Amino acid sequence: MSKVNRQWLLRARPMGMVKESDFELHEAPIPSPAQGQILVRNTHLAFEPAMRGWMEDRASYIPPVGLGEVMRGMTLGQVVESRLEGYAPGDVVTGMTGWQEYALGDAGMGKIPSGVEAPLAMSVLAVTGLTAYFGMLDLGKPQPGETVVVSGAAGATGSVAGQLAKIEGSRVIGIAGGADKCAWLTKEAHFDAAIDYKSEDVEERIRTLCPDGVDVYFDNVGGTILEAALANLALRARVVMCGGISGYNEEKPPPGPRNLMNLVIQRARMEGFIIIDYVARFPEAAAELVEWVREGKIVHQEDVQEGIENAPETFLRLFRGQNLGKQLLKLADPAD
């Protein structure tokens, strides 16, 4: 076992697009667990666009990451030493231990049941899948026969959100960047149609594909794609505000859609949510999601990069649209 804990610290508040030099690779000693703690060796890091917001020095739904602190992020790991009842070496655990090879954890770490492989535990059953679950089912409330449009549809949240609407009996159209992602949506992920925002006129394609309007729009991107969706709302449409990746790396947030008055004309609703408000319902949601995965009603894919040294570069893949599905970074193989 390596004596050193490599970790990525936040070095600078990013100006515009986040870059590798906003982080610093640091070597620290591997810590020792106190009574009530466990030492975890992280095997996987997970990346979400929302992490970009945690790097800003402003009040939000959680405090910003401090300069010089380990970059915050979801992790999957294996217990290597335990001074906490109920946790034994070899147990697979998940938590928010950040971009580092080793971390101390406590009873707040979730245990992953054996038989649930790492990618599933880090995608559909983790924050991105749960975000899709509560956003689509609690806020979007898609009905049989309704038309649902999802942006960022090939991403970890969007792909699950769309498949959940499909399970509810809606017609589902995904917006994604590039032919590969669009093909995956319609051939693998049960979407009825896909729009390639890189090569198609999104507003015109939504209008053509949704002649009766969009009943639920699940937004991960904001910007001009949000505007295109608002231009095509059905009466009493629900716009689920999940994220706005198109604006995350702008120094000044770009202007909003010109057609917000369509919310009035269509008596529509636009609503935001944060997954941490739903913690109490995670077990019920995860149980349903895992069942749908087993039945093949939800397919998922992960983009797995390797090596702690590539953490910033892997994070950047999200903003370049390079990831097909959940963006993960593998740090180590689990021990037997």
Add this chain to the structure above:
Amino acid sequence: MSKVNRQWLLRARPMGMVKESDFELHEAPIPSPAQGQILVRNTHLAFEPAMRGWMEDRASYIPPVGLGEVMRGMTLGQVVESRLEGYAPGDVVTGMTGWQEYALGDAGMGKIPSGVEAPLAMSVLAVTGLTAYFGMLDLGKPQPGETVVVSGAAGATGSVAGQLAKIEGSRVIGIAGGADKCAWLTKEAHFDAAIDYKSEDVEERIRTLCPDGVDVYFDNVGGTILEAALANLALRARVVMCGGISGYNEEKPPPGPRNLMNLVIQRARMEGFIIIDYVARFPEAAAELVEWVREGKIVHQEDVQEGIENAPETFLRLFRGQNLGKQLLKLADPAD
């Protein structure tokens, strides 16, 4: 009785700010009622910002006014001839008979009980007051102790919306243009505070007056004032989208707020509505409103101009912010 019916026809689709030359004053013969109809002499026209949208050649919640047609608008008038059971000469009736001195009506015309004076019937008990009622109480749902901000607060809808929130036990802040309007809000209309958008920094003033954030924002104006309110939302805030007068006369709608992501961070909701969806509940709402007016809990004011020839100019007062309260035009005195 004059033999001529003066009426304002829509002559041109406005480009940018609506102007008098978009209308044409026309003289037509006074029509004769058929069986089942009444002839009404209009005594008052009412004006709302939303009428600007009816002049555009685009699909909306009601069809546009056709070129060459009488400009649509709410009216109050007196029956001069009746071939409709239950309606007698002298009855005071209201309807959407448009900018003209005489009109035919049918059983769709509402009868105003005697004792309800014209200004009240055309403001608090008409479309603007009812819009405030359903928007504030059904969508905004202000709670005791919450903080409510209303834009266009000295207008016919905003002033009632704010007073309704006050009746519900909330603290209410109004945004209006000019010292006179602001003084009326706090001295007459029960508002706790007022912000003069013409002379004050609205975002900073909201932040100062609402240190715990805005629980309900009732928006009549859109634009930068909407952005200022979104910057100060409380957790689970409700943004009631009633109107967006700041953009109505723009050839191309201006960009939306840069900070829509605050809806996500604050788990807030933004919702639009149209008063015509609530027709079935108008009697219940009007009964409550008239009682609150009698108790002095809702005060109202009207800006009454005179003469059919001044209809376009009176309409324009809305967009110049010249009206203090409900904008009306008196065409004639009621007969005894």
